[in-house]
Amino acid sequence: MSYRIALAVLLLAVTTACGSPSAGQGADLRGKVYVSSSVTEQGKPRAMVEGTRVELRFTDDGRLMANAGCNQMQGPVQVDDGRLAVGELGMTAMGCPKPELHQQDEWLSKLLGATPSWKLDGANLVITGSNSEIVLAPEQPATLEGIWTVNSLVTQDAVSSVPEGVKVTITFKGGNMLVDTGCNLNGAETPYVLDGQTIKAKLGASTLRSCGPVDEVENAVRATFENGEATHEIDRATLSLTNASGAGLKLGK
Missing domain, CATH: 2.40.128.270 (Lipocalin)
Structure with missing residues (x-):
């Protein structure tokens, strides 16, 4: 094998190992709960209803449970190729005390139903749709104090x-x-x-x-x-x- 061919093979191996940060990370989401630390829409901060946040829970049996402060959403989820594909996303029909909460539910449901992209940025999960991006941090276990x-x-x-x-x-x-x-x-x-x-x-x-x-x-x-x-x-x-x-x-x- 010539020097040039050997060098090309080596570069390809390095690129394959380092160039796909989300490869194989889907398994890392199972059993974890993430809560939003920032939400943007069309490049600007999106104000959440006071006292609410986005919560995403990935169950061990391959389901996504989501909440934006009122109704619970859930459905089977696939995370292949850096995409979050939720099939048959169902939502409870609880009457929310504020119309803004219903609107927030609809916004999150639409975002998750449009197969947004995802990646892990350190410990944080980043969900990106056509006009919105949510940065979520791993939920820290609550203590009695x-x-x-x-x-x-x-x-x-x-x-x-x-x-x-x-x-x-x-x-x-x-x-x-x-x-x-x-x-x-x-x-x-x-x-x-x-x-x-x-x-x-x-x-x-x-x-x-x-x-x-x-x-x-x-x-x-x-x-x-x-x-x-x-x-x-x-x-x-x-x-x-x-x-x-x-x-x-x-x-x-």
């Missing part, structure tokens, strides 16, 4: 949403739990002990004035810790607190 907002009230028979306009938070910080309902439970520090999945805490006495819709949530918080402890479970960005009878709360970060 921090501020959690109560989203749902759980009984033995049902799960109900928090009344509209009511915001209740529970903060875990440095061995103290702070419940803030804006009414009777107003952020006083309560020491807690974490024993495996059990949170041991006694809320103590508080005022008992009526605060309208807040009362329902305050009663649910008290019931959750009525025996001085509750079981906790964290699934992605959702915290479940449950008492011995099965009642409790679901909270989000």
Whole structure:
């Protein structure tokens, strides 16, 4: 083999190995969840509805689950040749509280349904359509420490949403739990002990004035810790607190 031929073969091998950064990376997406860090449309930042983000979850069985703040979308996905091909993308029909959320759902559905390109830029996933680009970072596992907002009230028979306009938070910080309902439970520090999945805490006495819709949530918080402890479970960005009878709360970060 001549020197020139050997050099050409060597260059071809190097180009093949280094020139296709997304080759073989499809398997790396399985089992991962990505959340948007930036969204652009026609080269300009696209404003997301306050409190929302794009979430893409690639399941181990080859499905894509997507959310833009309201309805859940999902469908089988292929990631060959740097393209995200979602077949039969279905979407729930939940009534969103704001029309802007419906519009955001439709925008994301249209983007994912148009076989956008994808690539990994370091740890980030970049999805690019004809007019839009989403940069998504790997979701970091949530920890108990921090501020959690109560989203749902759980009984033995049902799960109900928090009344509209009511915001209740529970903060875990440095061995103290702070419940803030804006009414009777107003952020006083309560020491807690974490024993495996059990949170041991006694809320103590508080005022008992009526605060309208807040009362329902305050009663649910008290019931959750009525025996001085509750079981906790964290699934992605959702915290479940449950008492011995099965009642409790679901909270989000």
